Amino acid sequence: MTFSIVARSDDGRMHGVAVASKFLGVGALVPAAEAEVGALATQAYANLAYRPQGLAFLRTGLAAADVVAGLVAADPGRAQRQLGVVGVDGEGASYTGPGCTDWAGGQAGTGWAVQGNILTGPEVLDEMRDAWLGLADRTFAERLLGALAAGDRAGGDRRGRQSAALLVVARGGGYGGGSDVVLDLRVDDHPEPVPELARLLDVHTLLFGRPDPQTLLDLTGDLADEVAVLLGVRGYPDDGSGLDDRLAAWAGVENLEERLVPARIDPVVLAHLRARS
Template sequence: MTFSIVGRDPRTGDVGVAVASKFLAVGALVPFVRGGVGAVATQSFVNPTFGPVGLDRLAQGHAPAQVRAQFEAEDAGIVQRQFGLVDASGRSATFTGPGCHAWAGGVAAENVAIQGNILTGPEVVDAMLAAWEAEVGAALPWRLLRALQAGDAAGGDRRGRQSAALLCAGPGRGYGGLTDDWVNLRADDHADPCGELERLLGVFDLLFGRPETTREFTVEELGWLRRTLVKQGYAPALPDGPWEPATEAAAWALYGTENLEERWVPGGQVDPVALAYLRRQFGT
């Protein structure tokens, strides 16, 4: 009833899971990640304990293949289960029990494990692997999403679509750099859940992405910003001329209202992505 991809970015050590299903809120049960440890997808008559237990065992140094063997030995319902694991060093494993509904199967390679059940056929897994390999160099959330979308386009869950989720973690990737938890997006009940995930990930990148480049405001841009800050009520009036503390305080308040704190740059510098968004929001 589900197809998923578990992956690791070898450049950064980030780990994540993308999953879709004809099932309500699949993100509540299938994906588990832990920065610096690994990622797990557990599905098909899902045993949700495989997530935290699997991550604990990976953290203790067990290889994914060992964890797979332990689950096979310990779980009385293993014939109906399916899961995939990747650890922080890129080792992977996938498992499909013989009691999973057809078509069911998966593939594991360095840094990735892909699995699915009640699929239209093996072409779903094949398409996901091809997309994963084609997106080398992309940020992990987008690479996982493109693979998930490829599986969906190849047929996906043969019963239809309902939900999808994307969960990623990486060292210092979380909000303000204070946690490893990074992307956590879900489309719990949607006609096009993979498409909705793409929209949400675009919004996420805007609001929580960090500046890749910065520069000084031009004279025209600074004039526009000050007029906007006054018009929107962030200051009663602002002076002309170079950047100064009153403009900085008002601009910081605007960024807070728009949830752009991660893209804030002090001292009269600006992230062009944030500026483009603000000009769309408030007019040029």
């Protein structure tokens, strides 16, 4: 019912899952990931116990292939299960039980695994693999989504489209540094769930992406004057507080607080302020 990719970033810091299916709310069932531990996808007749059990195995240092072997060996329903696993290093692993509905299969390589069942054909996984390997210059989330989108364009689930999800974890990588969940985006019921997931990723990147230190602009001179005027237009006039304080007040309303840097401004924030004004 599903096609997915599980992977880790080239630097080993991030782990994630991207998945799509003709199934309601696939993101609530298939993906699981833990920072500095690994990621997995359980699908076909998904065994949800694989998620905590698989992460527990990965915490002990088991290789992905051994995690797969341990999970399916103890499962009397393994003939109808499908599973992808990636750990902190080494090869990913994919399992497809002989009872999964055609077309079904999986592929794996260093740090990744793709798998799917009830697909239009093996080309879905071929395209996902090629996209993953060919998008090494993109961010980790973009790379996962790019692989999912390639599978979707190749035909995906032969029953149609309904839901998609993207989960990425990294130690301290979440909102405000207080969580390991970098992003957890879900499209539960939509005629074009993968493009909608891409739209949500764009919004997430705008709001919660961290500023690039190389592009930050000093908030001085003409630029400071412009920002002060724009903030005034938005209802944050010079009331005696500092420009940083007024910018922070506006950014908090716009949910851009993760992009703030004292005495400087992220070009993304500046563009948003200009567009809003």
